[in-house]
Amino acid sequence: MERIWAPWRMSYISNTEHEDGCIFCLAWESSDDQEKLVLVRRQHSLIMLNRYPYTCGHLMVAPVRHTAEMNDLDDDQVLDLIKGVRQACDLLRKVAHPGGINIGMNLGKAAGAGVEEHLHIHVVPRWNGDTNFMTVTGSVRVIPEGLMESYARLAEVLRTDKP
Numbered sequence: 110m111e112r113i114w115a116p117w118r119m120s121y122i123s124n125t126e127h128e129d130g131c132i133f134c135l136a137w138e139s140s141d142d143q144e145k146l147v148l149v150r151r152q153h154s155l156i157m158l159n160r161y162p163y164t165c166g167h168l169m170v171a172p173v174r175h176t177a178e179m180n181d182l183d184d185d186q187v188l189d190l191i192k193g194v195r196q197a198c199d200l201l202r203k204v205a206h207p208g209g210i211n212i213g214m215n216l217g218k219a220a221g222a223g224v225e226e227h228l229h230i231h232v233v234p235r236w237n238g239d240t241n242f243m244t245v246t247g248s249v250r251v252i253p254e255g256l257m258e259s260y261a262r263l264a265e266v267l268r269t270d271k272p
């Protein structure tokens with residue numbers, strides 16, 4: 110199994126216990142999309158950048174409804190969530206031209222969920238050789254562009270060319 114080595118995620122793991130509230134609910138309720146890294150507000154879901162990404166452009170799609178259970182979502186909410194995943198993929202293809210995209214959910218702490226109380230789907234752009242590169246370079250910073258720069262590029266595409 111290939112693993113992406115992402116040391117900056119350690120700060121995420123060690124910080125989450127001290128944060129108040131749910132990052133998805135806080136993002137939805139916030140009026141500052143840039144500060145919360147929110148890219149798209151849909152009817153029942155939102156698309157945001159992951160502050161602690163596995164790769165550059167790592168997005169998350171979450172239902173507006175705060176729940177850990179997929180069965181709590183009604184059909185409209187499930188459909189909007191999946192459409193959000195599709196929109197996130199379209200956006201990444203336009204901005205980052207990845208060779209592939211990983212889409213996945215971690216349900217429960219044992220499965221690796223960082224935020225287990227609010228469902229979210231990871232949409233992670235991938236490029237050929239990105240894990241090899243990261244394994245070899247070890248401590249070298251993997252993300253070649255800053256988080257806010259990624260946000261600005263994605264937001265610009267959304268402004269000019271609605272996917």
Ligand SMILES: [Zn+2]
Pocket residue numbers: 131132133134135174175176226227
């Ligand atoms: Zn929440």
